Amino acid sequence: MIVLLTLLLCGGILISGVLAVQLDSLVSAVISAGLASLFAAVVYVVLAAPDVAMTEASIGSGLSTMIFLYAIRKTRDED
Amino acid sequence: MVDIVINIAFVLIFFSIVFGIIRLVIGPETVDRVVAIDLLTIIAIAVIGLLAHLANRYIYLDVALVYGLLSFLGVLAVARFLEKGI
Numbered sequence: 509m510i511v512l513l514t515l516l517l518c519g520g521i522l523i524s525g526v527l528a529v530q531l532d533s534l535v536s537a538v539i540s541a542g543l544a545s546l547f548a549a550v551v552y553v554v555l556a557a558p559d560v561a562m563t564e565a566s567i568g569s570g571l572s573t574m575i576f577l578y579a580i581r582k583t584r585d586e587d
Numbered sequence: 588m589v590d591i592v593i594n595i596a597f598v599l600i601f602f603s604i605v606f607g608i609i610r611l612v613i614g615p616e617t618v619d620r621v622v623a624i625d626l627l628t629i630i631a632i633a634v635i636g637l638l639a640h641l642a643n644r645y646i647y648l649d650v651a652l653v654y655g656l657l658s659f660l661g662v663l664a665v666a667r668f669l670e671k672g673i
Contacts, residue, residue: 509597510641513634516601520608520627527612535617535668542661543611543624549654550631553638553647561650570657577668 514554520547534580542573596637603630621665628658 521544528540545568552561607630611623632651639647 509594510638513597513600516604520604523608523612533617535665536620539617539620539624539665540611543627546624546628546631546658549650550634553635553650556642556644558644558647558650562653565650565654566657569654570661573661574664577664581668 510554514551517547517551517554521551535577538573538576538580541576542569545569545572593637593641596633600630600634600637617669621662621669625658625662628654628662632658 524540524543524547528537528544531537531540545564549561549564549569552558552564604627607623607627611620611627614620614623632654635647635651635654639645639651
């Protein structure tokens with residue numbers, strides 16, 4: 509069961525990575541990149557590394573999404 | 588009895604991850620993808636709780652706690668961005 513779940517999560521990481529490259533809307537691409545790190549944190553928990561998972565969840569999914577959105581807003585205001 | 592409940596939870600989590608990813612892929616608007624990632628975050632918290640029960644290590648629940656707080660902040664940041672608040 510855990511192996512199937514891990515395979516599904518790794519497939520989700522692949523799909524969201526491809527979407528982050530392929531999507532036209534910048535906000536949707538940022539959201540997809542956040543989903544990749546969100547699933548990666550769950551895979552870290554499966555691999556018995558809860559501290560790495562906590563760091564990945566806080567930085568990858570929380571902080572980097574906000575910084576990307578802030579950067580998109582700043583660069584669009586200058587156009 | 589507990590095994591039956593855990594197997595049912597695994598099957599429900601499988602289907603909800605699949606449907607969430609489908610909504611993320613075909614969602615035409617950005618708002619659809621925001622809702623999909625919010626759903627997938629809740630599912631991820633459920634997965635971490637299930638793994639904490641299966642591995643008998645309750646330190647994993649701290650990860651779920653951090654996860655819930657930060658995913659809420661992430662969705663809030665995207666919502667403020669879409670309403671031109673950031």
